[in-house]
Amino acid sequence: MASGADSGEVFSPLRLRSGQVLQNRIAKAAMEEGMAGKSQLPDERLIALYRRWGAGGAGLLITGNVMVHAEALTGPGGIVLDAQAPLAPFTAWAQAGKAAGAAMWMQISHPGRQVQARMPGVVWGPSNIAVELGRHSKRFGQPVAMTARQIHETIGRFVTTARRAEQAGFDGVEVHAAHGYLLSQFLSPLVNDRTDEWGGSLENRARLLTEIVRGIRAEVSPAFAVAVKLNSADFQRGGFDADDAHAVIGMLASLGVDLVEVSGGSYESPAMSGRPADGRTAAREAYFLELAAELAATSALPLMLTGGISRRDTAERVLDNKVALIGMATALAVTPDLPHRWREGREAPRTMKAVTWTDKALASATEMAMVRYQMRRMATGADPAIDVSPALAMLADQRVQTRALRSYSKWLAAK
Numbered sequence: 001m002a003s004g005a006d007s008g009e010v011f012s013p014l015r016l017r018s019g020q021v022l023q024n025r026i027a028k029a030a031m032e033e034g035m036a037g038k039s040q041l042p043d044e045r046l047i048a049l050y051r052r053w054g055a056g057g058a059g060l061l062i063t064g065n066v067m068v069h070a071e072a073l074t075g076p077g078g079i080v081l082d083a084q085a086p087l088a089p090f091t092a093w094a095q096a097g098k099a100a101g102a103a104m105w106m107q108i109s110h111p112g113r114q115v116q117a118r119m120p121g122v123v124w125g126p127s128n129i130a131v132e133l134g135r136h137s138k139r140f141g142q143p144v145a146m147t148a149r150q151i152h153e154t155i156g157r158f159v160t161t162a163r164r165a166e167q168a169g170f171d172g173v174e175v176h177a178a179h180g181y182l183l184s185q186f187l188s189p190l191v192n193d194r195t196d197e198w199g200g201s202l203e204n205r206a207r208l209l210t211e212i213v214r215g216i217r218a219e220v221s222p223a224f225a226v227a228v229k230l231n232s233a234d235f236q237r238g239g240f241d242a243d244d245a246h247a248v249i250g251m252l253a254s255l256g257v258d259l260v261e262v263s264g265g266s267y268e269s270p271a272m273s274g275r276p277a278d279g280r281t282a283a284r285e286a287y288f289l290e291l292a293a294e295l296a297a298t299s300a301l302p303l304m305l306t307g308g309i310s311r312r313d314t315a316e317r318v319l320d321n322k323v324a325l326i327g328m329a330t331a332l333a334v335t336p337d338l339p340h341r342w343r344e345g346r347e348a349p350r351t352m353k354a355v356t357w358t359d360k361a362l363a364s365a366t367e368m369a370m371v372r373y374q375m376r377r378m379a380t381g382a383d384p385a386i387d388v389s390p391a392l393a394m395l396a397d398q399r400v401q402t403r404a405l406r407s408y409s410k411w412l413a414a415k
Contacts, residue, residue: 010315011343014059014324016258016302020171020225022103024059025319026339029261029306029327030107030174030229032064032368033375034077034400039411040070041086042079042093045379050097050104052378053332057339060325061097062174065109066165068157070415071121074111074181076404081106081161081168084415090168098171105172105225106165108158112182113143113191120409124150125185126192126199136361151198151208154182159215162226172225175212178263183209184231187248190239206248210255217256227259227304228252232291242291246298253300261304261327262292293321310351312342330367333374334384352386366390369397376400 014022037043053061066079073080081090090106097104113125116139123141131140146154162173177183185191186208192199198207209228216226232245249260292305305318306327315326331338335348352370357363370393374384 010312010319010326014302016225017256018172018223018225018258020103020223020258022059022325023101024057024339025325026058026315026342027060027062027304027306027325027327028053028056028058028102028332029304029329030062030064030176031329031333031371031375032074032078033379034064034075034372034397034404035376035379036077036079036404036408037089038407039085040067040073040078040080040408041089043089045376046079047092047096048381049375049379050093051099052336054097054100054102054104056332056337057100057343058102058328058332059339060103060105062105062327063093063097063107065111065176066106066161068108068110068161069122069154070412072111072115072124073119073121073408074109074114075116076119076401076408078408081108081164082157083160083164085164087164087168090165090170094169094171098169103171103225104169105174105227106161106170107174107176107229108161108165109176110154110157110182112180112185113140114180115141117141118405120412124182126194126205129191129193131180133361145194148196148198155208155211155215158212159219162216163219166220166224172227172258173216173220174227174229174261175209175216176229177209178229178231178261183212184240187231187244188240202244202247203251206251209248210251213252213255213257225258226256227261228257229261229263232262232288232295242294245291246295249295249299249301249303257301259302259304259325260299261306261325262288262295262323263306263327289318289321289323292318292323296322296324310338311347315342330371333371333378334386336378336384350386355390366394369394372397372400 011024035045066081067073070080070082094104115123123143124146125143128143128145130142165173187205192205288307296303302324304325304327305323309328310331334352338348355363355366373388373393
């Protein structure tokens, strides 16, 4: 294993290949905040939110999706860092997260085909295969297969965003190649039916990811961390699986990657919220631990595991399986100072209840709305209110998104 990849106590430091040292093994994993201010930029709300998380004791903070393409957003409240965006708001965001000693990484992403049908802009994919969600399928646009030129332009956009993130003061970037977004779509044989150099064999399907990573590493400084978020599996029969993940991690090891975050699923199979379409995991904690442990046993890179971790004994069990870093999302949305609590021998006083509706897609979307509800409260200085009803959180989220859509549409039309 690479230096720093061995398991360690929760509050032991982790040295990465770049030389960057994380003060402990706890990472605030990415959650899509949906809080873009004017011109799709971070404003005082995100600054306040990340200052609070930074003060909570995690060694690493990873932002929610920052989009590399202004015309392709997962939702209307998405942050955009492209060649034209001013850097000052991003610098303030980075400084807020880092104020108490945490490292601050920007997750950079392109949604590909996972774009709401009502959104302006483009809906791209490796192929023209649409998102299949049964009665919810019409929520997403019909994708257009990308041309070779669009693929190369997309590589350039990722590199530009990473370079500008370093200029703004971030300590690293995480390239999002999981959860059914564009790079995950290229990796999946169920979505990518191309017959050119970008499809077919796993090496070809991984080419977009590896070219992006290669381009980023060539543009940023050696001390700037470059990580990748990768599905351990898509949890769809015939899709990207653990053997594929093992092979891709091997490809990334030679490209200067510091860390691979292991997750799973997509909108079609929301395993990241414990609801895989194929039923292969029913765990309510550390959803992907079994697969991550298999990958960690032979990985040349340190791995981070995210999904359903909220208690210290679970975190320690993950580390005992040779995983290097613990990723927590929902747990920190409801208890932002949980790392400090663990240091004091305490646990979270309460956890957010799972939405148990039989409609997996709707239940997953509602849980994400409940998490965003907590983030919006913390961004205004209030404490989380985890007893909010799922229906109320979803209605509040819809109102926020409707306002954000008007703002984004006007901005994009004038861009």
